[in-house]
Amino acid sequence: MKLSIDHGSSVPLYLQVEDLLRKLITLPEYQNGKLLPNETEMANKLGISRNTLRQATNKLVYEGLLFRKKGVGTIVTRPVDSKAKNWMSFTQEMKSKGVDVVNYDIELSWVHPQKGVAEFLSISEESKVLKMERLRGNKEGAFVYFVSFFHPRIGLTGTEDFSRPLYEILQQDYAVV
Template structure:
C-alpha cells in the first residue's frame, strides 16, 4: 500500500495522517494482525514530524482502534463492543438538566508529574508537569463523585482560576480553548481506602468509573478526566438509535 498525504491540502497534517491511518487499518493484512510501519519510517515517508504522526496514532489508540506496544510496534485492535452517546454534556450541565443542585465538598489544585497513561494521551514527556484538579462533588446530603482531571500544559491554566465556576466556561472564556469532543470509557472498580473515605463508603464497595478524554476544536487533547461514582447514587444511561 502506498502511503502519502497532500501537503498542499489545507486540511491539517495530523488530520490527514489520521484519515490515512483509518484507511490503512481497513486493509486486510493489517486488520489480521500485521504491525503498522514503525513511526520513524512512516513519518519519513509522509514527510511529517513524528509528533504530528503520533498525534494521529494517539487518537486511534484512545478510540480503541489501535494497540501500541512499547518497543514492539502498533497494530490494529480486535473489534470490541461499545456504546456511544452523542451531544455530550459537562457534569454541571448533566446535573442541571436533571434538576440536581450540586455542592462542592473539596477542591484541590496541584502541579504534578504525569504517569505514563496521561503523558501518552497528551503526547508529552513524563518529566513535564501538568495541572491536576481534584474535586469531591455531590448533593446537599453528601458526595457521590470524586473527579480527578489532568490538563495539557498547552491549555494555559495556571491553577489560580476560580474552579467553582464551570470548568469549560473557564477554558473558553479565560483561555480561548473550546472543548468540542469527548470520548468516554465506563468500567466498574472496587473502592480503595482513599476513594472509599472520600465517598463515605466501605473499602471494596463497587464504584462506577468514568474516564473522559476531551479534545479541542482541532481535536487536540486538552483534558484527561477520571470520575469515581457511588453506584448507589448514580446511573449512567446510554440512548442509541438504530439507523
C-alpha cells in the same frame, strides 16, 4: 503529495503553509501518531524560513491537531472518537435532574504525570501537568470524586476560578471544549 506554496500569492506564506499542513495530516502516511517531515527539510523544500513554518505549525499544535515531542519531532495527534452527540458536563447533567451541584473540596497541583497519563496525553513523564481533584455532590453531602489531568497546551495556570463549571472555563476562557 507535492509540497509547494505560491510565493507570489497575496495569501500570507504562513497561512498557505497552515493549509498545506492541514492537507498533509489527512494523508494516511501521516495519520494517528505519525511524524511529519523534518522541520528544516520541509522549510527548505517550501523555500521559507523555519519561523514561518513554526508559525503555521504552532496554530495546528494549539488546535490539538499536531504535537511536538522534544528530540522526536512533530507528530499528528490521534483523533478523539466519540459517539456522544450532546455531551453534557456533570454539572449540566445534575442540573437537568434538578440537583444543584456543590464543590466540597478542590485540590490543584502541578505534577509529573504517571506513565499511563503521559501516554494518553502524548507527553513525556518529565512534563508537568495540572492535576485537579474535586469532591462534589449536593447539599446533603459529597457523592463523587473526580481527578482530572490537563495537557500543558491548554494553558490553564491553576489560578482560574474553579467555582465555575469546568466546561465553562475551558470553553469560554480557553476555547477548548
